[in-house]
Amino acid sequence: MIAPLNALGTPIDLVQPARLVFGRGTAGEAGRWLGRRGVRRPMVVTDTFNAARVGCLELPGEPVVWGELAGEPTTDDLARVVGAAEAAGVDAVVGFGGGSSMDLAKLVAVLTGSGQSFSDVVGAEKVAGKRLPIVQVPTTAGTGSEVGTRALVTDVAAAAKSAVQSLHMLADLAVVDADLALGMPRAITVATGVDALAHCVEAFTNRKAHPFIDLYALEGIRLVGRWLAKAADDDHDPEARAGMALASLYGGYCLGPVNTAGGHAVSYPLGARYHVAHGAANALIFPHVLAFNAPAAPERTAAILEALGLPVSTEPEKVFAAAHGWCVRLGCEMRMSAFGVPAAELPAMAREAHAIRRLLDNNPRDLSEPDILSIYRAAF
Structure with a gap:
């Protein structure tokens, strides 16, 4: 038996998405869930590769696909995608890809139309609270960002990673369909x-x-x-x-x-x-x-x-x-x-x-x- 580093009675606070769907062929539940909630203009935050296969999400209405992410997200990426979300009037955000896409999606959800800037929310629990519904669909098996409340972005000016943590960035729905990783190099x-x-x-x-x-x-x-x-x-x-x-x-x-x-x-x-x-x-x-x-x-x-x-x-x-x-x-x-x-x-x-x-x-x-x-x- 491995001795605990902290006692059994040590307080702990574990938060998880309100709903999590796990299993092969489940990606379409993302769109069905949004459709049942009346979403008509969801934005998918993703990369070029995954932008070509958003159809598997079965999204309702007129989706906006922002597939410009290349590598880990930067403050420049964030500024562009938030601007695109505000211009399009989106009513939900879907993170579709690896941890970079999902982290960026969290920030889009809480910054779009909020009046807050990225610098305003860096740190713990600085998000004001107004946000769009969040659905996370990972396509890699690495970060676990689909169930987390943190987002990491590289600050271009500082050449360093900055972290945002907020309960408001927790997904409303996480869909983990391992088939999305088939064929990954x-x-x-x-x-x-x-x-x-x-x-x-x-x-x-x-x-x-x-x-x-x-x-x-x-x-x-x-x-x-x-x-x-x-x-x-x-x-x-x-x-x-x-x-x-x-x-x-x-x-x-x-x-x-x-x-x-x-x-x-x-x-x-x-x-x-x-x-x-x-x-x-x-x-x-x-x-x-x-x-x-x-x-x-x-x-x-x-x-x-x-x-x-x-x-x-x-x-x-x-x-x-x-x-x-x-x-x-x-x-x-x-x-x-x-x-x-x-x-x-x-x-x-x-x-x-x-x-x-x-x-x-x-x-x-x-x-x-x-x-x-x-x-x-x-x-x-």
Whole structure:
């Protein structure tokens, strides 16, 4: 039995969408749900690829498809899509895609016609409250954003990620149809899958770890260990896609009341500065932070390795070797230099990562700026 980091009676606040539909072939429930509520002008926030297949959502009325998202969302993207939503007079928002599309959809729902700017709502619970109905339909298995209340956007001026958290951004309906991920390329499958894993791992080893969330975190890790390699090897395996969709969903449940920790903080500058995909950045950093944290959470580190089907150890060197080898076998790029990151910028990146206290303060072991720099150099 794994000892809890926090007592059973520790208060916890877990919010979930009012309705969640999970299963193959369920994407059309998004449109049926909107139609029953009289929505006639829904906006779909998505990327170019998914913009071509919004028909599966069976949307009512005259949908507006904003499919200009390329990569992780920026403040420039947000300004354009909110302007488009206001000009079109939309009456609901559908996030359709990966976490980037769903995060952007949340912000469109709360900013359109609200009189608030992005800078007004950065932080926790600063959204005024007026918002459009929100439906989230993930097409990847990574972020779990469909069940979350946070949105991350890269502030172009600051070249850093900013987070907005608000209960008003919680989806009214989340539809998780794993068939939407069939045919997804291996690189995206693996990167998003390791992101789902990181959410579960960082919640499980978090200073805020709670028995209520441990249930989701450990099972999410087991699901990734069982299904990610199969999904990567066969892009049309429906059972593997369903397993990863559930792992991602469980990771999303972990994010709300517990959140991530050192791994995400250390990975963020890679995305904000060099546009490394969020999942790829997490995969690169994952073994380093898991090994670093092992002395502070040995029992839980061993449980993570066991759940992934890896050799169990609590020794940092062996933990790193097991986790790093697992990522390499999946096909993850594990060299920071391969993403075009200049070695001279590593100290500045370490300073930026060390300033992300909302996540680093959750880490089971203090990550100093020199520690982060050492991780970057080891990963370079």
